[in-house]
Amino acid sequence: MGEILFLTHRVPFPPDRGDRIRAHHLLKALARMGPVHVGCFAESAGERAGEADLARLTASYCIAPRTKPLPLAGVEAVVAGKPVSLTAFHSRKLESWVRKCLVDYDMSAIVVFSGQMGQYVPDDFGGRVVIDLCDVDSAKFASYADAGERAWLNRREARLLTREEERLGQRADATLLISEAEAALYRAHLTNPAQVNVQVIGNGINAAFFDPADAAPQPLITSLPGPHFVFTGQMDYRPNEQAALWVIEKLVPKLRQRYSTALFHVVGRNPTARLMARHGLPGVQVWGEVPDVRPFLAAADVVLAPLMIARGVQNKVLEAMAMARPVVLTGDAATGIAAEDGVHWRISPPDAEAMCAMLEPLLASPDGRRRMGIAARRFVLDQHGWEAMLAPLGDLLGLGARGARDAA
Structure with a gap:
């Protein structure tokens, strides 16, 4: 060679x-x-x-x-x-x-x-x-x-x-x-x-780095009542911006009708002007670049990945799964990861009402979220x-x- x-x-x-x-x-x-x-x-x-x-x-x-x-x-x-x-x-x-x-x-x-x-x-x-x-x-x-x-x-x-x-x-x-x-x-x-x-x-995925045992939840997030939903990624990448805007404009209003203190956290470098203009709206926090994404994942009740345009395998999804978080995502975001719906994650159509209905039983069951997170991490360790x-x-x-x- x-x-x-x-x-x-x-x-x-x-x-x-x-x-x-x-x-x-x-x-x-x-x-x-x-x-x-x-x-x-x-x-x-x-x-x-x-x-x-x-x-x-x-x-x-x-x-x-x-x-x-x-x-x-x-x-x-x-x-x-x-x-x-x-x-x-x-x-x-x-x-x-x-x-x-x-x-x-x-x-x-x-x-x-x-x-x-x-x-x-x-x-x-x-x-x-x-x-x-x-x-x-x-x-x-x-x-x-x-x-x-x-x-x-x-x-x-x-x-x-x-x-x-x-x-x-x-x-x-x-x-x-x-x-x-x-x-x-x-x-x-x-x-x-x-x-x-x-x-x-x-x-x-580097599951030794993305290990929930090594990352304490972000303290400001845990000080607020929630529930907390987290989306991560490079936020000037068009599919990520599109997904985050959809959550802010379509999903967050419906979530806050059910959970008045629900918060959606957008975490990732270079948020666009359109995203920054929505920072501080009821239920919306745009964090921008952070030194370590793991505390934000650890603080999430649910990690969202509702991508409408997605190519390949989404690292953001593997990272959240490795951190033992329950993930709700669209079918496009699930491509290339052979996880089982209802066991390792939940797949929802890109419809705000349907996603809300899917989130309700997860939010009502801390034990169910914990079991899904454990199963997700085990899947990543075994397969990725x-x-x-x-x-x-x-x-x-x-x-x-x-x-x-x-x-x-």
Whole structure:
């Protein structure tokens, strides 16, 4: 086994948001197999905060600044006939660094995390190529268009990304998706699915960190009567913003008709202006970025994940389950996690009245919530450890049983 080039669209430290968590654990698994060289992007000085950790784990790295304004990326995309997602993540600096790495080091494999980074894989590279699409980005943009959001632009992005996702599948020795549902969706978009080696590697969870025994509930929340409902995530990510606004506008008024002191807590960095405008409304608290999400999960009577648009496996759901909290979520948010409705969580349609009716028996039974939380944590421990999730990576890189063992 030679050296490995790992290309990811964000600095994979710290592992504090969904895409960075997966990239972080992929990198750690690769570093156990051999020397790893990492090319990635940072949008701000804050995103470079993980550089020292990255340096300790890698043989070399390049962090390219991502400063291109989105309108400029859009103009470049239209002129070049490419998806905006690719032009937004195009960097001459990173392109040059990749070429130099392939000359200077004995690279036996390139591992790509996120489709935007596939543009850096040279056509003439002779080693193994594994591309982790994670989920089907083109389908996300199609969903936005179907919902009437910038329909022309999002439909164009969906169409061009579909072509790029197929090109990457044809180029790669293996193309990874995060769940069987995403893999089926990806295959359905392919012209020649038999020519693409599609594999599923799900998301894991660091259950030793997300352990209710190690996190006291947030004291301000527990000082208030409640019941308390918590939603976590990167709050400038459109599906998260949409879900939180739905709870605030549709669900909270109905909850407060039944529970006059009910509080909904939105926890996560970069809440949008639309969310911040609702902070302080009856029953609504927007916390923004917090140093540790675990106390907020620990303080929740119920964790909500009512996503209307969801791709792949939701880390927020796995984290809440690992913290032994009862979770009420939509079917979209449940994708890729083979938990049992009524045992490990409750799945509700995206309807405020139906969700209220589902929440009532949970809120009426502290013992029932405790049993569901215990079952949820046990399920996560058994089914979603990172070691189990990443065990196939060695075989995909041509390492056989030794690679699978090392990756664990």
